[in-house]
Amino acid sequence: MIKKFIRKILGVKKSGHLASDHATPVILSAKDHGINPQLVSANAIRVTQTLQDNGFKAFIVGGAVRDLLTGVKPKDFDIATNATPEQVKRLFRRAFIIGRRFQIVHVMFGQDLLEVTTFRGPSDKAALTDEHGRVLRDNTFGQQHEDAARRDFSINAMYYDPASQTVLDYHGGIKDIRKKTLRIIGVPEERYREDPVRMLRVVRFAAKLQFQIDDTTRAPIAVMAPLINNVPAARVFDEMLKLLTSGHAMACLQQLRKEGLHHGLMPLLDVVLEQPMGEKFVTLALANTDARVQQGKPVSPSFLFASLLWHQVLEKWEAYKAAGEFPIPALHLAADDVLNRQTDALAIQRKVAADMRDIWAMQPRFEKRIGKTPYKMLEHQRLRAGYDFLLLRCASGELDEETGTWWTEFIEGDAETRERLINTKPRTALAAGGAKKRKPRRRGPKKTAAAQE
Ligand code: ATP
Ligand code: MG
Numbered sequence: 001m002i003k004k005f006i007r008k009i010l011g012v013k014k015s016g017h018l019a020s021d022h023a024t025p026v027i028l029s030a031k032d033h034g035i036n037p038q039l040v041s042a043n044a045i046r047v048t049q050t051l052q053d054n055g056f057k058a059f060i061v062g063g064a065v066r067d068l069l070t071g072v073k074p075k076d077f078d079i080a081t082n083a084t085p086e087q088v089k090r091l092f093r094r095a096f097i098i099g100r101r102f103q104i105v106h107v108m109f110g111q112d113l114l115e116v117t118t119f120r121g122p123s124d125k126a127a128l129t130d131e132h133g134r135v136l137r138d139n140t141f142g143q144q145h146e147d148a149a150r151r152d153f154s155i156n157a158m159y160y161d162p163a164s165q166t167v168l169d170y171h172g173g174i175k176d177i178r179k180k181t182l183r184i185i186g187v188p189e190e191r192y193r194e195d196p197v198r199m200l201r202v203v204r205f206a207a208k209l210q211f212q213i214d215d216t217t218r219a220p221i222a223v224m225a226p227l228i229n230n231v232p233a234a235r236v237f238d239e240m241l242k243l244l245t246s247g248h249a250m251a252c253l254q255q256l257r258k259e260g261l262h263h264g265l266m267p268l269l270d271v272v273l274e275q276p277m278g279e280k281f282v283t284l285a286l287a288n289t290d291a292r293v294q295q296g297k298p299v300s301p302s303f304l305f306a307s308l309l310w311h312q313v314l315e316k317w318e319a320y321k322a323a324g325e326f327p328i329p330a331l332h333l334a335a336d337d338v339l340n341r342q343t344d345a346l347a348i349q350r351k352v353a354a355d356m357r358d359i360w361a362m363q364p365r366f367e368k369r370i371g372k373t374p375y376k377m378l379e380h381q382r383l384r385a386g387y388d389f390l391l392l393r394c395a396s397g398e399l400d401e402e403t404g405t406w407w408t409e410f411i412e413g414d415a416e417t418r419e420r421l422i423n424t425k426p427r428t429a430l431a432a433g434g435a436k437k438r439k440p441r442r443r444g445p446k447k448t449a450a451a452q453e
Helices: 002-010 041-055 063-069 085-091 144-150 174-179 188-194 197-209 221-230 233-246 250-259 268-274 278-294 301-322 329-346 350-366 371-378 383-395 401-412 414-421
Strands: 026-028 058-061 080-081 095-098 104-109 114-120 158-160 164-168
Touching: 002 188, 041 058, 041 080, 041 085, 041 104, 041 114, 058 063, 063 174, 085 095, 085 104, 085 114, 164 174, 188 197, 188 221, 197 221, 197 233, 197 250, 233 250, 233 301, 250 278, 268 371, 278 301, 278 383, 301 329, 301 383, 329 350, 350 371, 350 383, 371 383, 371 414, 383 401, 401 414
Parallel strands: 080 114
Antiparallel strands: 026 164, 058 080, 058 158, 095 104, 104 114, 158 164
């Protein structure tokens, strides 16, 4: 009865009919879509209910619906509505309008944040794109079917109404979910031109969901990949971070390379992955990250990027030392070089860059296992990150395992154990990599040609 009523209001078709014509959705009832209502956040229901009680349309949309349909508990819930940002803001006590390119409303309940967006309509292309066709600002509101057409993939363009427990599917998303296919909505070339970041999203979703990329969705990527260079670095950084913390980082990076998308994203990443030592280190770091994400533990962007760029730092560090620089200043110069280069390309935020430098700068100090140095290290604010990083260096074969074991015992040990450890001579000479004790030949100039590259 209720279903019939909804169909009548929305003018929608029953599921099981032919595919939607993109203006009228296929509608699926609870028994068709099988979403478990228990997986739906109470706050998301609160938001859709409040909007609906005030006469607006409101649905859970995007990734949350995709996850619900695959039986996964969504990590966050986005809401789409026909209320304008101002109308949304008025209905909630803690609601903030944010964003330039797309205005959205953040509705907060305690720590829980929900993003509420107003249905978007087709944009006025002439006025709002850059010279490559990238859409710059876009706050044109529209109908629900227009909103669906502007979303990226068919599986991300479904709307779930918790009140009636119905799913509205405009672009064959259900079919694609069942076929495990990632398909972009509309003409792929146009969609990548409007927003080249969508190419990175293809990679992320394909790797994360283990979906096949539809042939027409994939075909233009190799040719259009350079368009990513026009995207503001901060946005690329955000997307890279999502990719690396998706729980499938290694699969994502492999897919990025396969699609020819890794060039320019992380300068030298390809080189790093081709060096046996660097590859092992990065692989271990990403495997660790993936495991943490899958266990629901937080991952720190600074640790992640410090790991990805470590072998570039090592290389430059060696070059500065070979040019006569003392080890510690040489490490700082190497860090400067790597960070400057990456900050331009990836817009690593200042705080993240500072933390990365801390993690790197701690490394030579782990190799001083005498006197007061190890005790001072125990008080270091970022000991945990630095120590985890040290363990990665050991596991990758860059340092002797013994150094890691020593530190594990020292950190976990009592006063007596620590004393004993300090007085024990290391079993092996300090290991390879940056650890070799080498007398500086002379104090070199601040920057040398050798160290620049
Ligand atoms: P995740 O699980 O990673 O959060 P998601 O699908 O929710 O996945 P978001 O980046 O949170 O991804 O975006 C929410 C929704 O907004 C998407 O599902 C999609 O419908 C739409 N969207 C996001 N980015 C784009 C884009 N670049 N182009 C078109 N639509 C987009
Ligand atoms: Mg999301």
